[in-house]
Amino acid sequence: MADYDLAIIGGGLNGASLARDAAGRGLRVILIEQGDLASAASAAGPPLIHGDPALLERRRWWRVRTQLAERERWIVNAPHLVRPMRFAVPLHPKERPPSLLRAGLMFYDRLASPTALPLSQTVDVTHHPIGNPLQRPFGIAFEYSDAVVDATRLVVANAVDAAERGAVIMTGARCVRADRGDAWRLAVIDRGHRRLISARALANTTGAWAQTVNETILRQPPLPRQLRPLQASQMLLPRLFDTDNVYVFQHRDGRLIFASPYERDFSLVGSVTHAFTGDPAIVAMPARDITYFCEALARYLRAPVHPTDVVRTLSGVNLAQNVKGVPRDGVLLFDPGRRRAPLITMLGGEITTARRRAERAVSLLTPFYPMSPRWTATARLPGGDFAWDRFDTEVDIARERWRFLSEREAQRLVGAYGSRLAQVLGEAKNRDELGQAFGPELTEAEVRYLMTKEWARFPEDILWRRTKLGLTMQPSDRDALAVFMGGVA
Numbered sequence: 001m002a003d004y005d006l007a008i009i010g011g012g013l014n015g016a017s018l019a020r021d022a023a024g025r026g027l028r029v030i031l032i033e034q035g036d037l038a039s040a041a042s043a044a045g046p047p048l049i050h051g052d053p054a055l056l057e058r059r060r061w062w063r064v065r066t067q068l069a070e071r072e073r074w075i076v077n078a079p080h081l082v083r084p085m086r087f088a089v090p091l092h093p094k095e096r097p098p099s100l101l102r103a104g105l106m107f108y109d110r111l112a113s114p115t116a117l118p119l120s121q122t123v124d125v126t127h128h129p130i131g132n133p134l135q136r137p138f139g140i141a142f143e144y145s146d147a148v149v150d151a152t153r154l155v156v157a158n159a160v161d162a163a164e165r166g167a168v169i170m171t172g173a174r175c176v177r178a179d180r181g182d183a184w185r186l187a188v189i190d191r192g193h194r195r196l197i198s199a200r201a202l203a204n205t206t207g208a209w210a211q212t213v214n215e216t217i218l219r220q221p222p223l224p225r226q227l228r229p230l231q232a233s234q235m236l237l238p239r240l241f242d243t244d245n246v247y248v249f250q251h252r253d254g255r256l257i258f259a260s261p262y263e264r265d266f267s268l269v270g271s272v273t274h275a276f277t278g279d280p281a282i283v284a285m286p287a288r289d290i291t292y293f294c295e296a297l298a299r300y301l302r303a304p305v306h307p308t309d310v311v312r313t314l315s316g317v318n319l320a321q322n323v324k325g326v327p328r329d330g331v332l333l334f335d336p337g338r339r340r341a342p343l344i345t346m347l348g349g350e351i352t353t354a355r356r357r358a359e360r361a362v363s364l365l366t367p368f369y370p371m372s373p374r375w376t377a378t379a380r381l382p383g384g385d386f387a388w389d390r391f392d393t394e395v396d397i398a399r400e401r402w403r404f405l406s407e408r409e410a411q412r413l414v415g416a417y418g419s420r421l422a423q424v425l426g427e428a429k430n431r432d433e434l435g436q437a438f439g440p441e442l443t444e445a446e447v448r449y450l451m452t453k454e455w456a457r458f459p460e461d462i463l464w465r466r467t468k469l470g471l472t473m474q475p476s477d478r479d480a481l482a483v484f485m486g487g488v489a
């Protein structure tokens with residue numbers, strides 16, 4: 001008998017979502033990730049849970065409707081990680097006409113299932129905080145509702161749920177060979193040791209590596225030639241505006257650029273995509289993309305933004321396919337095998353629809369195994385056991401229970417761990433009981449939690465993916481964290 005029902009190679013959003021869905025349906029699952037969870041494309045796309053309004057212009061109404069239905073599910077099922085926001089589109093005299101935008105957003109409201117999110121509206125920005133960072137000529141903006149997400153924590157939360165439902169999650173483990181027979185037999189290098197694993201089905205969720213993995217490790221026929229590597233990039237700047245809005249700026253070429261609040265003191269500006277050649281492990285944002293964003297911002301904001309203001313850039317590569325000029329929402333291929341073990345290939349796509357993509361992928365295996373029905377549409381992610389409109393109440397409750405937490409700390413911790421915060425902070429009565437401090441915000445208790453429950457192995461895993469504290473942490477605190485983690489591992 002094979003060791004597992006399903007082996008998944010690749011721990012991005014697609015791999016983790018697949019692991020969660022399959023484990024919850026009773027399959028024995030193993031996920032194999034060569035680096036850290038969410039360390040590649042899953043950290044590089046726009047962190048939005050939305051029905052892309054740009055798709056309305058291309059008459060992809062059904063797709064937008066599906067996205068909006070998934071948006072509602074995320075808001076309810078992951079209220080700590082997915083936060084509704086008001087998006088503001090300042091009207092630019094040289095861009096889309098106001099009547100078109102207004103009609104589009106009204107249609108957008110109607111495509112959403114009945115929701116408690118406020119409808120779109122027209123705002124006179126000369127008397128509204130939205131107007132504060134904007135240049136004077138801007139008089140009107142449209143406001144509508146959508147949501148932002150902590151994408152890397154979403155991947156980790158999926159993996160945590162999968163593990164709690166029995167899945168084995170291996171990070172720092174690289175699949176180097178897979179032989180296909182009546183089962184898949186995988187060779188995995190796990191921290192220097194070669195391990196052999198067998199599984200009744202295999203999923204290739206290796207994103208930008210999928211073509212290479214398919215041909216050289218799985219030795220299968222090539223993936224469709226229409227799949228092309230695409231690079232997405234975003235940049236972080238010191239906070240551009242005070243309001244809790246996501247701004248949507250229209251650039252000269254018609255592209256929509258998002259600028260969203262990020263970790264209180266920063267703004268995330270993105271995203272731009274273009275064709276990529278080279279090694280996906282070595283990807284950097286080109287200087288011309290930074291200039292492109294700065295130009296877009298200069299058309300709207302009062303304060304100039306210079307390339308030298310950029311604090312950090314985020315880039316990743318995935319394979320994508322365009323159909324009539326519109327990017328497909330991810331790739332899902334299924335090879336049932338004909339007397340050999342099945343193979344799923346799943347990569348790319350929007351964060352918003354990842355749950356649904358995984359559900360469809362696992363359902364493809366129903367002829368092969370007995371499994372329980374679809375379940376993720378109504379299941380909370382770990383930490384999501386509170387009502388979506390009670391985030392601030394959860395923060396108040398946390399400050400009541402752990403009185404030493406500042407408002408800022410409580411916001412961050414509830415945003416990361418939600419209703420599971422007690423697993424991180426325990427019964428601590430004061431800061432000292434949380435152990436060694438690594439700067440003002442990170443404590444030994446949190447680091448230990450992340451190492452034992454969320455597969456963090458190196459400081460980078462904590463500073464950039466489990467948290468974003470790398471943005472503010474001092475080098476001496478980083479060094480202390482590295483020493484501490486080296487001692488625990």
Ligand SMILES: Cc1cc2nc3c(=O)[nH]c(=O)nc-3n(C[C@H](O)[C@H](O)[C@H](O)COP(=O)(O)OP(=O)(O)OC[C@H]3O[C@@H](n4cnc5c(N)ncnc54)[C@H](O)[C@@H]3O)c2cc1C
Nearest residue numbers: 010012013014034040041042045175206207232348350351
């Ligand atoms: C160009 C681009 C455009 C995007 N556009 C959007 C968008 O419009 N909207 C949106 O919501 N999101 C967008 N995103 C982000 C989107 O969320 C991601 O594409 C998505 O998270 C899916 O990533 P993935 O799981 O397919 O791949 P990844 O996150 O890249 O995960 C693949 C993983 O496989 C691992 N791996 C590779 N080879 C091996 C091996 N041999 N053994 C073990 N592990 C291996 C890698 O280390 C990597 O972690 C975009 C991303 C990109 C790059």
